[in-house]
Amino acid sequence: MAYKQAKQHTIDREISLEGVGLHTGQKVKMTFKPAPENTGYVFKRMDLEGEPQIEADVSYVVNTQRGTNLEKNGVKIQTSEHVLAACVGLDIDNILIELDASEPPIMDGSSKFFVEALEKAGVVAQEAEREEFVVDQVISYHDEKSGSEIIVMPADEYQVTAMVDFGTQVLGTQNASISHLSEFKDEIANARTFSFLHELEALLDHGLIKGGDLNNAIVYVDKEINEETLKKLRKAFERDNIAVKQNGILDNLTLHYPNEAARHKLLDVVGDLALIGTRIRGKVIANKPGHYVNTEFAKKMAKIIKAEKRNNVPKIDLDQKPMMDVNDIMDILPHRSPFLLVDKIYSCTDSCVIGMKNVTMNEPFFVGHFPGKPVMPGVLQVEAMAQTGGILALKSVPDPENYLTYFMKIDNVRFKQQVVPGDTLIFKLELLAPIRRGICQMQGYAYVNGKLATEAVLMAQIVKSK
Structure with a gap:
């Protein structure tokens, strides 16, 4: 399924609230301020020398007793979850949260007053697109000591279900769910x-x-x-x-509700998972959630997302109809079997192309290249990458069928994974600079099984063939 990329959001103007911290008892003034694109959620201690900042990042979690507490370089933020839940619930990506004490005001014990303040400040769109982690498999975290478990599974948008069982007569089994973030304000925010x-x-x-x-x-x-x-x-x-x-x-x-406890636990899950630092497109199911299991799950998710960013793996649905099949590719590229090494093109913009090759046992090079343990030659992986890049390069001319692309230079080639029969190679090539005078410079990647297999910087020249 193709997803429309959303824009990032911040608030239109600053707004303040005053109250006391639940655990410290200190009077505190909290001010929400607009923040630039790609800032995320940032706390700022106005009462300390140098007005130090602490990013809402799960790596700074130091304690989860009676709240999610952050610390960076000796500077603390206590009970961060209710404020962060309000920001997520209103679809805000970037905001500065100034405090003149270590703990945000507890208000009525919910996110209601924070949501109201943020709405009064106005939520506005920014130019940059929102980064989002699209869940394509079940990811789970289980705490054996408490029996708590959180999983996330594929879904078309961010959804959350919280299930609680306190095993007491006064408060037994409850659950609460939201199927869209727009439900947070009316269904969850005022749960205390x-x-x-x-x-x-x-x-x-x-x-x-x-x-x-x-x-x-x-x-x-x-x-x-x-x-x-x-x-x-x-x-x-x-x-x-x-x-x-x-x-x-x-x-x-x-x-407010018979299941107010479960709704508040859902609120806490939303706030704690904000510490991942990247939006999630998937359904979260939290069984017996608490700040410890929430933040341990957030750490696991942050690690997975960081690894994926490092690998730069493109997200594509191999079952969807490609932008170009092999016949369309042959209308543009002059290569033919056995030297046509790209089967499909899934997307091609002005600066990036994503293609694919199914590596089968019938490839002619497997006959002589380690026939007892066949491996696709690295030079042919680079060639396949270059052919995919040729589609991107030829997009810059109105009649690509009348042009050829020739290698001029290959730099920084690295082979990291073996490619064997049965593998699916995914290629991603990005322009490093605008195409000028027919010279095209690209950063190329090839992936197998979600891991980077080959990378290289390619330079090619577009030449008229007729």
Whole structure:
């Protein structure tokens, strides 16, 4: 399937919010600012000398207890996930997030107020195209200790499902899903963070959630509540009376949804996976997600994406109808069997061409080239690459059938993988400079099984044949 490439987005103007950090209890001002193309999500600590910046990158995750916490060169950002989820949910790619403390304001424990602020600032398109990782196979991460698992599978757009099972009477099995990011604002953004009473007591005993009050977290009562506990809660939250509702939560809040816990877990997944740094086109299914498993999965995805970028593997569907089949290619190139070494062209723009050759046991060169263990000669791989590049070069003339391309120079040739019978060679050639006076310089790549097999810099001359 052919996908339309989306443009990157940022916000139109800056906008600020104020509140307190959930765990630090510090007052904090947070300002969203527009950012240039290819910036990504960047936090900036305005309260520290030099106003250091921390990119929202999973490599900076240092702690996932009660939130996803980042640290770079000793500079920290705590509980980043709710803010990042709002940015992803509104389809924003580039933004600067300024803070005068280490932790964004908790607000009501959801992403609602961040979404509202960003919408007020206005989301605007930029010129550059969005980079996107198209999932073509199932990728998974499993945490044996917790039983949590996250997988991503092929899908036409970014979709997320979260399934939770806390094994308690008050909060059992729930799930939540979005099939399109446009659903985030209305279905997910206002789902608030939550805690179980036994966790809440432990946090209070350790001096955490200093910014907590009963307006920014749902508390599920999973144990018998005695007078000592009630006294502790009344003191912590400065309330004269605290009681338990029939549905098993403290009486401070009314649930927005019966499955608000699962929706908030989905919100956390969206925020944590923003740390991958590249948009995902695929369906994410998170079973018993948490910040640890979310960020470990994000690390795995980031590693896979980095390797693919390094290999520069083109994404094509070999089952789709090609732009040119072998008969179309022979209308342009003069080569014929056994020396025509490209079978199909899948795309050809003004600066890049992608082609393919099926390597079969019937190739004439296998008869004498290591017949006991046949390997495609490297020079013929380069020739096949050059023929594909010839299609790109001849695109620059109005009557390509009347021109030929000749090698002038080959540089930086490297062979990295053997090519054997049964392999499918994918070629990608990109112009290194505009074609001038019939001289065409290209960077060429050949791939087998998703790995770079051969690369070279080719220079050719376009010459009129008649």
